[in-house]
Amino acid sequence: MQTITYREALNQALSEELERDENVFLMGEEVAEYDGAYKVSKGLLEAFGDRRIVDSPISELGFAGLGVGAAMVGLRPVIEFMTFNFSILALDQVINSAAKMLYMSGGQIPMPMVFRGPTGAALQLSAQHSQACETWYVHAPGIKLVTPGTPADAKGLLKASIRDNDPVAFMEGELLYNVKGEVPDVEDGDFVIPLGKADVKREGSDVSIITHGKMVHVALQAAKKLEKDGIEAEVLDLRTLRPLDVDAILETVRKTNRAVYLEEGWPYAGIGSQIVATIQEEAFDALDAPILRVTQADVPMPYAKRLEQMAKPDADRVVRACNRVLYRNGTGS
Amino acid sequence: MPETETMSPEEEVAEADLDRFDKDQLLGFLREMLLYRRFEEKAEEAYAIGKIGGFCHLHIGQEAVALGIIGPLREDDYVITAYRDHTQALAKGVDAVGVMAELYGKDTGTSRGKGGSMHIFDAEKGFMGGHGIVGGQVPLAAGIGFAIRYREEDRVCVCFMGDAAVNQGAFHEALNMAAVWKLPVLFVVENNEYGMGTAFSRVSALPVVERAQGLGVPAHHVDGQDLLATWTLTESLVEKIRNGEGPQYLDARTYRFKGHSMSDPVSGTYRSKEEVESKVRERDPITILRNRLFEEGMLDEEGLKAMDTEVRKEVDEAAQAADDAPFPADEELYTHVYSEINEHGRLFFDGRDREDD
Ligand SMILES: Cc1ncc(C[n+]2csc(CCOP(=O)(O)OP(=O)(O)O)c2C)c(N)n1
Numbered sequence: 181m182q183t184i185t186y187r188e189a190l191n192q193a194l195s196e197e198l199e200r201d202e203n204v205f206l207m208g209e210e211v212a213e214y215d216g217a218y219k220v221s222k223g224l225l226e227a228f229g230d231r232r233i234v235d236s237p238i239s240e241l242g243f244a245g246l247g248v249g250a251a252m253v254g255l256r257p258v259i260e261f262m263t264f265n266f267s268i269l270a271l272d273q274v275i276n277s278a279a280k281m282l283y284m285s286g287g288q289i290p291m292p293m294v295f296r297g298p299t300g301a302a303l304q305l306s307a308q309h310s311q312a313c314e315t316w317y318v319h320a321p322g323i324k325l326v327t328p329g330t331p332a333d334a335k336g337l338l339k340a341s342i343r344d345n346d347p348v349a350f351m352e353g354e355l356l357y358n359v360k361g362e363v364p365d366v367e368d369g370d371f372v373i374p375l376g377k378a379d380v381k382r383e384g385s386d387v388s389i390i391t392h393g394k395m396v397h398v399a400l401q402a403a404k405k406l407e408k409d410g411i412e413a414e415v416l417d418l419r420t421l422r423p424l425d426v427d428a429i430l431e432t433v434r435k436t437n438r439a440v441y442l443e444e445g446w447p448y449a450g451i452g453s454q455i456v457a458t459i460q461e462e463a464f465d466a467l468d469a470p471i472l473r474v475t476q477a478d479v480p481m482p483y484a485k486r487l488e489q490m491a492k493p494d495a496d497r498v499v500r501a502c503n504r505v506l507y508r509n510g511t512g513s
Numbered sequence: 514m515p516e517t518e519t520m521s522p523e524e525e526v527a528e529a530d531l532d533r534f535d536k537d538q539l540l541g542f543l544r545e546m547l548l549y550r551r552f553e554e555k556a557e558e559a560y561a562i563g564k565i566g567g568f569c570h571l572h573i574g575q576e577a578v579a580l581g582i583i584g585p586l587r588e589d590d591y592v593i594t595a596y597r598d599h600t601q602a603l604a605k606g607v608d609a610v611g612v613m614a615e616l617y618g619k620d621t622g623t624s625r626g627k628g629g630s631m632h633i634f635d636a637e638k639g640f641m642g643g644h645g646i647v648g649g650q651v652p653l654a655a656g657i658g659f660a661i662r663y664r665e666e667d668r669v670c671v672c673f674m675g676d677a678a679v680n681q682g683a684f685h686e687a688l689n690m691a692a693v694w695k696l697p698v699l700f701v702v703e704n705n706e707y708g709m710g711t712a713f714s715r716v717s718a719l720p721v722v723e724r725a726q727g728l729g730v731p732a733h734h735v736d737g738q739d740l741l742a743t744w745t746l747t748e749s750l751v752e753k754i755r756n757g758e759g760p761q762y763l764d765a766r767t768y769r770f771k772g773h774s775m776s777d778p779v780s781g782t783y784r785s786k787e788e789v790e791s792k793v794r795e796r797d798p799i800t801i802l803r804n805r806l807f808e809e810g811m812l813d814e815e816g817l818k819a820m821d822t823e824v825r826k827e828v829d830e831a832a833q834a835a836d837d838a839p840f841p842a843d844e845e846l847y848t849h850v851y852s853e854i855n856e857h858g859r860l861f862f863d864g865r866d867r868e869d870d
């Protein structure tokens with residue numbers, strides 16, 4: 181095992197896939213000469229040249245669409261959005277072109293491409309630079325959505341996403357890039373994690389905290405706090421939101437009979453809405469309490485530090501939600 | 514910046530030289546355009562009796578743009594276009610039966626009944642679709658061009674769009690990238706003067722031909738009702754592109770003889786009956802070519818009639834085949850959403866797989 185950062189894990193995945201398949205190329209703002217806005221593509225220009233590592237103009241709609249066009253004729257583009265906030269300009273090409281191409285061509289034109297970059301909040305970037313974009317991408321059939329929370333998941337899932345024949349939105353986290361973790365050694369062979377498999381990040385029997393992406397770390401913090409109170413929380417990391425590992429969700433709910441969904445995004449039509457619907461449709465009898473959701477406050481992200489803290493989901497909020505579904509009086513701090 | 518000389522729209526082939534084409538070729542051109550015209554008329558008929566539904570945009574009046582630009586291409590070149598796409602598909606060699614069956618929503622249609630009139634695709638023929646979002650196909654064309662260059666092929670991609678598309682951001686972003694990376698794309702504006710009921714000049718400060726210059730793509734214009742002029746100019750533009758000169762932009766001036774779509778009258782609030790009638794009388798691309806062939810003594814009324822009978826028969830047969838074909842099976846609702854079914858996780862969330870029967 182190597183201990184590397186999430187950023188290095190992504191860099192390894194990109195480098196290995198660029199090496200493995202001549203059809204893979206990386207395009208986006210600042211990906212080449214600048215080494216990536218978050219240095220994820222560091223050294224790739226030097227290793228692979230400007231044919232395959234391509235700096236784009238600031239034209240999100242344009243270069244997302246260019247990626248779709250290249251995928252239409254068999255290349256495997258990796259389109260980097262500096263952050264997914266800016267991908268809102270590109271949503272037409274993502275939803276109307278990439279997600280629907282295979283269907284409206286009657287199966288003739290697959291879309292083997294990846295849209296990647298960070299989603300969600302960093303620190304004090306306020307309204308336009310801090311939002312979780314998962315819902316927009318998961319809403320449309322035809323696209324897949326992957327949200328790794330650890331370095332190992334980042335590497336294994338990015339490699340799987342690049343090899344996938346459908347369009348994949350791959351959402352990272354600005355605050356995750358420096359997180360370290362164990363990742364299998366390069367010499368130990370191809371490390372790929374198949375899409376559609378959730379991962380139990382912590383076992384527990386009293387309550388299930390189900391989550392994805394960066395929030396995995398918040399869930400683990402909350403579980404630690406609960407442990408001091410004698411509560412064993414299970415943390416289920418969905419890892420990919422479409423395809424969704426429904427079996428793993430039902431399994432943890434049947435085990436603990438109580439669940440909290442934790443996400444960085446807004447509540448209305450958030451990821452949690454779907455998870456709650458799925459659980460009540462398919463495991464209603466296993467529930468001993470209503471499922472609660474912990475989300476960002478239903479407001480644009482404020483700038484002032486204190487307000488921002490209030491807006492973001494945090495471990496204390498998760499602890500309180502867990503206590504509520506356990507019908508306990510926990511304070512959460 | 515490239516020097517202004519190459520940037521300014523050139524005065525284009527005024528009257529194309531007939532001698533460049535032999536008689537069989539010229540007769541073939543006329544037959545091909547007649548086929549497009551009869552095909553669209555058949556679609557109109559089928560729409561009226563409910564065999565075709567949804568949005569259906571006819572290309573009647575614009576046939577010379579399809580043939581004059583797609584005709585000079587090689588078989589392995591690509592074409593991508595907007596929703597007014599039937600005729601361009603035929604020009605790229607897509608089987609008329611498959612196109613008609615798609616309009617009928619049949620399983621034998623080019624997209625197996627899932628795309629309809631606006632989304633004709635035939636990847637094998639290099640026909641990369643009909644796209645329904647105005648301007649949406651323009652970045653896709655840049656991507657196809659990017660892939661051609663990436664693989665060092667000598668193919669070309671032609672991207673058609675309506676005049677209204679040049680006011681979309683996607684157009685500007687795509688042309689800029691095509692220019693800076695010298696992508697092998699011919700951007701063709703089918704300038705029929707209107708976007709639905711809005712005259713181009715009412716919502717655009719500069720004419721179509723001037724819209725690419727600030728982006729570094731050499732601009733040209735042509736009388737898109739004159740097949741031979743369009744063909745001749747396209748040949749030279751495609752050659753430039755194949756020689757690595759980068760993208761070219763063509764304002765092909767044409768006119769739509771029918772309504773915007775089937776629900777739109779031919780004339781009305783936004784253009785007068787007189788305007789349409791005079792265009793049909795004086796600017797019909799089929800009449801223009803036919804008259805030249807008459808003048809040259811290459812064709813007479815009788816020959817024309819025989820030709821027309823032939824293409825009508827072909828179109829009737831396509832419509833009959835479409836009518837006879839089966840609709841897609843119910844199971845097809847969920848196919849082609851994803852290219853493979855994931856063995857671990859769920860892809861569809863409507864719960865129908867768990868419904869009681
Ligand atoms: C983004 C977008 N906005 C609006 C529409 C509705 N719409 C369909 S066709 C059309 C007019 C387009 O005109 P033009 O590009 O000139 O093509 P033409 O129909 O003349 O061939 C409009 C507004 C659309 N399809 N896409």
Ligand SMILES: [Mg+2]
Nearest residue numbers: 675676707708
């Ligand atoms: Mg128009």
